[in-house]
C-alpha cells in the first residue's frame with residue numbers, strides 16, 4: 350500500500366471518529382474531551398518550544414489568556430464575530446510572543462525559564478486589574494462560534510471544531526518538523542555553532558518556535574473563551590502554565606503525540622480525583638495536589654521520557670511489523686538533487702583564503718600567534734602540528750566561531766572581521782568538528798539534509814502545509830547522494846547516534862558536502878577510521894579536488910596527510926614554523942624537531 354493511500358485511510362478514520370464521538374457520548378464526557386483537546390493544543394506548542402527546541406516556557410497559560418481575553422473583549426464589547434476575535438487574538442498573542450521572545454530567547458539556562466515565570470505571573474495580574482476586561486469577575490456572555498447556519502452553543506456542537514483544530518495543529522506540527530525549517534528546529538539542541546555551520550540562525554529558529562507555540566496557545570485560548578462562554582483569570586495563571594509543563598513531561602516532551610497522552614492523563618486523573626476524594630476527606634484539593642506531585646516525581650524517576658516514550662516505541666514496533674504501516678523509506682530519485690542551486694566554484698589557483706598575522710589570545714595564553722598563510726582554489730592544504738599547537742583555534746578563527754584578537758582573514762577576497770559564523774558559512778565554507786556535532790536521534794539522511802539548509806527556500810508555512818514537496822525531494826536526493834559518496838547510503842534511515850565515532854566523522858563530511866561548498870574544512874576526519882575507510886576518504890577528497898573544491902584539513906595521521914595534500918602549514922605553540930609541499934616540510938629540521946621526530 351502506498352504511503353499516500355495509507356495516510357488517507359488514517360485521516361479518514363480520525364475524521365470519522367471526530368464526527369461520531371459527540372453523537373454517541375454523554376455531554377459530560379464530551380465536555381471533558383473538549384477540555385483535553387484544548388489543553389492538548391497548548392501542550393503541542395509547548396512540546397515544540399520546550400521538548401524539541403529546548404527552551405522551557407512557564408508562560409504558555411498567559412498566552413492562552415491573552416487570546417481568550419482579546420477575542421472575548423472584541424466580541425462582547427464591540428459585538429464583532431468570534432472569527433474576527435480569532436484574528437485579533439492570533440495577532441495580539443503572536444505579537445506579544447515575538448516581543449518577549451526577541452528579548453528572552455537569547456537568554457540561556459535558567460534565565461529563560463525565570464523570565465517566562467515573570468511573564469506568566471504578570472499577565473493574569475494585569476488582566477485582573479483591568480476594569481475593561483471585567484477585572485476579577487471576568488467576562489460573561491461571550492458569543493458562541495458560528496459556522497454558516499451552525500451555532501456551536503454547547504459542548505457536543507463544539508467538539509468537532511475543537512478536535513478538527515487539534516487534528517490540523519498536530520498535522521501542521523508533524524509536517525513542519527519533517528521540513529527544512531523543522532530539521533533546524535530539531536537540531537537546536539546541538540547548539541548555535543552547529544546551526545551556523547550550515548547557515549541557520551539559532552536565535553531566529555528559537556524565536557520562530559516560541560511564536561508558533563504561542564499561536565497554538567492562542568487557538569486554545571480562543572476556543573476556551575467561546576466554548577465555555579465565560580472567562581476569568583484563574584485558568585491562565587502561573588499555576589495553569591505549570592500544569593501544562595506537567596502534561597508535557599508526563600506525556601513525554603520529545604514526541605508530538607504526547608500532547609494528547611499528557612493532557613488526557615492529567616485532566617482525566619484530575620477529574621477522577623475530584624469526584625473520588627470528597628467521599629473520603631474534606632482536604633480533597635490538598636491531597637489532589639499531593640497525588641500529582643508524587644506522580645510527577647515517579648514519572649521523572651521511572652520514565653524520564655514520559656509515558657509517551659514507551660508507547661511510541663511500542664507503536665513503532667507494531668508498525669514495523671504491520672504491512673499497513675511498513676514503508677518508512679522515501680522514494681527518492683537520485684537526479685532530483687540537481688534541482689538545488691549550485692555555486693560557481695572560483696577558478697583553480699585563485700586565492701581563496703588569506704590569513705595575515707592572525708593572533709588569538711585566551712587571557713594570558715596565546716593560542717595562535719601572528720600566523721599568515723594562503724590557500725588557493727582547488728588545493729588540499731594540511732594544517733598540522735602537535736597537540737595544543739593551535740590548529741583547532743585557527744579553524745575556529747577562519748569559520749568565525751571565534752573572533753580574532755589581531756590580524757585579518759579574507760575569504761573569497763571578502764574580509765571576515767565583521768561577518769558572523771553563519772555569514773561565513775553562507776559564503777560557501779563548510780566544516781566538520783573535532784568533537785562531532787550530530788543529532789543522534791535524527792537519521793543519517795536527516796543529518797546530512799541539514800547541510801543543504803541554505804540551498805532551500807521553503808519556510809514555515811510551506812513546510813507545515815506540505816507545499817514543499819519538490820524542494821524536499823531535491824534536498825533528500827542530495828543528502829542521499831552525499832551519503833553514497835562517503836559510503837553510508839545503505840544506512841540512510843538509521844539513527845546517527847547508533848554509528849561508531851569514526852563513521853560519525855564521515856557523516857559530518859557528507860553534511861558539509863551537502864551545502865555545495867567552495868571550501869571544506871575538516872578537523873581530524875580520519876580519526877577512528879579503519880585503513881580501508883581512510884583509503885576511501887582519501888579517494889573522496891581527491892575527487893573533490895579534481896572537481897575544484899578546496900580542502901583545508903587538520904589531521905594527526907601523517908601517512909594519510911602526506912599522501913594527500915598539495916601543501917602543508919605546520920604550527921607549534923601557536924606559531925607557524927613551516928610551510929611547503931610534503932617533501933619540503935618533511936625535510937625541515939624545525940618540523941622534525943618539533944613534530945615529526947624519527948618519522949621524517
Ligand SMILES: Nc1ncnc2c1ncn2[C@@H]1O[C@H](COP(=O)(O)OP(=O)(O)OP(=O)(O)O)[C@@H](O)[C@H]1O
Pocket residue numbers: 711714715716734735736737738739740741742743783
Ligand atoms: N576556548 C578556549 N579557552 C582557553 N584556552 C583555549 C580555548 N581553546 C583552546 N585553548 C587553548 O589554546 C591552545 C591551542 O588549542 P587548540 O585546540 O587550538 O590546539 P590543537 O592544535 O587543535 O590541539 P589538538 O591537536 O590537541 O586538538 C591550547 O593550549 C588550548 O588549551
